[in-house]
Amino acid sequence: MDYKFSVLMSVYKNDNSEYFSIALDSIINQTLVPNEIVIVIDGEIPETTEKVIEEKKKIYSNFNVVRLPKNQGQSIALNEGLKNCTYNLVARMDADDISEFERFEKQINVFKEDNKVVVTSGYTLDVSSNGDDYGIREVPLSFEEVKKYFKRRSPVNHGACMYKRDFILKVGGYKDFKQTQDYILWGDILKNGGLIKNIPEVLLKVRVDDNYSRKRTLLYIKEELKTQKYFYSISMLGKKDLIINFFCRVLVRLVPSKLLFIIYKKFLRG
Structure with missing residues (x-):
């Protein structure tokens, strides 16, 4: 197997250019640099x-820049990016996150150890813009734990994952969901027999300052319901799971944002 790999990012007008620059630095200064x-x-x-990209090209030359004429949303942007990735192994990275120094080396080693693995990710550390730690988001490690965990929450940290492009395309890529497209993808992968294996180490720092109020919107609640119905339709959830998830994942979005933030920190961590 060829262990060369691409890193896939999308960026749009509201992304912070300073954070974007730091994110790119964390990619090109790895112990194992992407191809x-x-x-x-x-x-x-x-x-x-635009200037950040031009500046980074002076340091790292293998950029493949894909331009969409108008904003399409992350699902469409990532699907377009997958079509333009040269290599089968693809690492995801958001435009404002920070990869740990040995992230890619550790993830490539997972594929070397077990060629059946389709997706690998690891723990992430939530941080604020001023550097405060909000806690570690752990993910399940064994495949049995992954399948059990999936019924309630996403078993993969999307921004910290690396996966096989051909398998992702085989299951249809990212579905047209605004907030839960990654969770949907893990369900499609599990439904089609894909093996997910996570690393018990922090691989990524994630900026989370504005995530909590956004998740309270009516749009998010509607999408959460749509997500749970989708999993039920493909037999990844039973009726009991559907009811439990309605209370655990939907009704919690109706609480005040400050209380939601406390719940997220204290109870929704690993």
Whole structure:
């Protein structure tokens, strides 16, 4: 098997250019440097963000920049990016996160140890813009734990994952969901027999400052319901799971944002 790999990112107008620069630095300064970085520019972006890409090209030359004429959303942007990835192994990275120094080396080793693995991720550390730690988001490790965990929550940290492009395309790539497209993808992979194996180490720092209020919106609640119905339709959840998840994943979004933040920190961590 060829262990060359791409890193797939999408960036749009609201992404912070300074954070984007730091994210790229964390990619090109790894112990194992990617063979290419595919950046999907999802619509028009500020000149400051364009300048970040041009500056990084002076340090790292293997950028593949894909431009969408207007903003399409992350699902469409990532699907377009997957089509333009040269290598079968693809690492995901968001435009404002920070990969740990040995992340890619550790993930490639997972595929070397077990060629049946389709997806690997690891723990992530939530941080604020001023560097405060909000806690570690752990994920299940054994495949049996992954399948059990999936029934309640996403078993993979999306921004910290690496996967096989051919398998992702085989199950239809990212579905057209705004917030839960990654969770849907893990369900499709498990439904089609894909093996998920996680690493018990922090691989990524994730900025989470504005996530909690966004998850309270009516749009998110509607999508959460749509997500649970989708899993039920493909027999990944039973009726009992559907009812439990309605209370655990949907009703919690109706609580005040400050209380939701406390719940998230104290009870929704690993």
